[in-house]
Amino acid sequence: MTLHPFDTAEAALRAALPPACFRELTPAYLEEPRGRYASAGGLLIAPATTDEVATVLRICNDARVGVVPYGGGTGLVGGQMAPDGPMPVILSMERMTAIRHIDPDGFNMVVEAGVILEAIQKAAADADRLFPLSLASQGSARIGGNLATNAGGVNVLRYGNTRDLVLGIEAVLPDGTIHHGLSALRKNNTGYDLRHLLIGSEGTLGIITAATLKLVSRPSSQATALLAVPGPKAALELLSLGRKHLGEAISAFELMHRMGLDFLAEVGPDVRAPFETPPEWMVLIDVGTSGTLVAQDALEALFAEAFDGGLVSDGVISQSETQRAEFWAIREQIPEANRRIGSVSSHDISVPIAAIPGFIAEAPGRLAELGDWRINCFGHLGDGNLHYNVFPVHGKSRSDHDNLRPAIKACVHDLVHEMGGSISAEHGVGRTKVADLERYGDPGKLVAMRAIKAALDPMGIMNPGAVLPER
Amino acid sequence: MTLHPFDTAEAALRAALPPACFRELTPAYLEEPRGRYASAGGLLIAPATTDEVATVLRICNDARVGVVPYGGGTGLVGGQMAPDGPMPVILSMERMTAIRHIDPDGFNMVVEAGVILEAIQKAAADADRLFPLSLASQGSARIGGNLATNAGGVNVLRYGNTRDLVLGIEAVLPDGTIHHGLSALRKNNTGYDLRHLLIGSEGTLGIITAATLKLVSRPSSQATALLAVPGPKAALELLSLGRKHLGEAISAFELMHRMGLDFLAEVGPDVRAPFETPPEWMVLIDVGTSGTLVAQDALEALFAEAFDGGLVSDGVISQSETQRAEFWAIREQIPEANRRIGSVSSHDISVPIAAIPGFIAEAPGRLAELGDWRINCFGHLGDGNLHYNVFPVHGKSRSDHDNLRPAIKACVHDLVHEMGGSISAEHGVGRTKVADLERYGDPGKLVAMRAIKAALDPMGIMNPGAVLPER
The missing domain is CATH 3.30.43.10 (Uridine Diphospho-n-acetylenolpyruvylglucosamine Reductase, domain 2)
Structure with a gap:
């Protein structure tokens, strides 16, 4: 075609x-x-x-x-x-930036695809509700892009990915047919779920023009802890313990390696971790509670038990919103520091949660066969999602290794695939990973995807070359 | 074809x-x-x-x-x-009844499509986890059917519909191609979401043979309240208040009209509500908490504030697991009492939650134009989902009204449609509602559904006549 x-x-x-x-x-x-x-x-x-x-x-x-x-x-x-x-x-x-409707009692709002994510968060907060999707680029990302890519972010552990926050969509199919599906219903079993088919299809099946988003209650109390842990395995055990203490009240559970702090010290932005000696591994835990439970107290109880059990060796619990923001700034500025250093190859991968320690143990040895690297490993541990980024050592730059990029990527992705993981956890396939999807994707799924693409977009006009190879 | x-x-x-x-x-x-x-x-x-x-x-x-x-x-x-x-x-x-794998630390299990829902609940509980899908027929319903119909049930408010409890599926496409998608990943953005397309497609696009199900933590404390409320509007306000007190800890919020109790008294099963004078409207609230929060205490605090605010007039909070089961038995035996009475027409509808009081106020008047009826209205208020069932008056039987059934159905469904609701909230389309879907469904969605059906099942062999009319 x-x-x-x-x-x-x-x-x-x-x-x-x-x-x-x-x-x-x-x-x-x-x-x-x-x-x-x-x-x-x-x-x-x-x-x-x-x-x-x-x-x-x-x-x-x-x-x-x-x-x-x-x-x-x-x-x-x-x-x-x-x-x-x-x-x-x-x-x-x-230009499609209207918040068409907000219904705090019905816990939903209707937004057009061009609204900036941060504006949605703010409108929800103004109505005493929370729209929990939160990610580093929220000041410029538009919700239509978040929907098209099923964006993840830091609150997935508690609230799910973008698709889990959508009650209905309005969309235009490739031939111009409009699907009016801006339902605010929590239950609606009338036929195939076009919403979930279009969400995450990265603009290859149609254009989502508006969506009914789910809102949730704002926690009455929030606190954040930054804890030093002995390693990834202890971090997982800490998550289990945290769930016992706090159930669904854990909104974020982020793993960070010291390399992220080193990068921040090297190139900025100027944010500092509250440790005299930065530990090799840290977790950031964010908690939001309801009713009479105070988030800070709950985190302190968790810290005490975890410390006794050897799961944490040091840590700080936020005493104010300012301090909470400072802890989050460390996590949120790491991608900018990465950008300034310049990665040779970045990987947005997920593995089954229990396999995380094994992945982190195994990958460096395999990569060492290709050269010397600095690895900045951080991400959404609670979701099994790591950003596993490979950087040149001091004195080298990314362009020195352009020829090795494909081999590095294959090395990481092969290991992920062996462990039953995904080579795109939250960023999508886009154009970068079309060949990876062909290589690692389930053949049965690819058969069905091609059939669906041909059925809904027979001319192949929608985002040609993204997700699936052009025919 | x-x-x-x-x-x-x-x-x-x-x-x-x-x-x-x-x-x-x-x-x-x-x-x-x-x-x-x-x-x-x-x-x-x-x-x-x-x-x-x-x-x-x-x-x-x-x-x-x-x-x-x-x-x-x-x-x-x-x-x-x-x-x-x-x-x-x-x-x-x-014959496909294996629980292939259970991973309590990873909060998931892999089951074949033929496993009885209750067996899945039990296996999860044995591993100190909860699989929250719960519905009246769980003793004989198989998970494959729950997946095919995206079943709802009583815990949707907290945990979502069946589709929200699934991490991955294994499925056979109509031509015999196997889709190996039993991922346990929480994040996986590699192409179109076949999982959500097949879930809820009612066997018309392929056969789900196995699924990776999400497990959640078991609440450390559970309690159930049965409360008399002045009416549906007060019930909604009570839900809002409950969310303020309890956040996501409310697992179920069920509305019941006195007619359900009358039916139980008339035809059995022999279960009784704990009220001297049965109120016209009741809600059943189920709460499960984590950590140090005691569910019963939380319900008592909610009851006290709701009573002061005039949102509840009477009520009982379970003091034991036995009493909790007794309260639930009332709710769960209503469908059996309905069956014994014999409805003229049953409706599984949803409307935006805020529209529930309006729907309950408006429907009886419209139905009265068609005859005299007894109406048993009950359901999952927190999801906006009512079972709105129309019965003959004393001395008449359902067969006396066979000729009116289509008009009754149209009367209820027209009102639901006017209010932006769904004519199938949780039961699916099946064969019963094929014409309704054509009548009330979004034309753009139907265009896409037909294209998808033709693409994945070009011979039209899969469950012919269900969901979409046979070609």
């Missing part, structure tokens, strides 16, 4: 849409955070309504013009890029 | 499968709980392995023979029935 460049449809698009939909394609649209891809160009269209999105897709479908959806541009796997092929329409959701 | 009767494939099936797969088609397979459908017959096959399931589907697909999946036979919408068309293969999961 050959696609055509956007200029074959441009006249029809300009005739059918208001002039305000056509915006200047500034360089920002052509870059992505990791600098692995550059878009060659395209026709930038920013519709203001769902009907306008439908018009774009219908015309592009008829003309066989590719459509690359664009949210906040924060994706880490190149899903928002158009590096090759006939120049597509770049469909930005930046 | 014309299907052929099973005898066109029987020789091939008998040649390819061990004799033990072929079982006697006793009358039990031809009936369903509501007595609305009877299967005309078929070839009963009970495979023991996933490979044997694949063999059945491959041969049936090649021969264009319909396959009707059969779990525990407890479905309430006729999805397990084969009332018309060329006689199909009836594919029973009754």
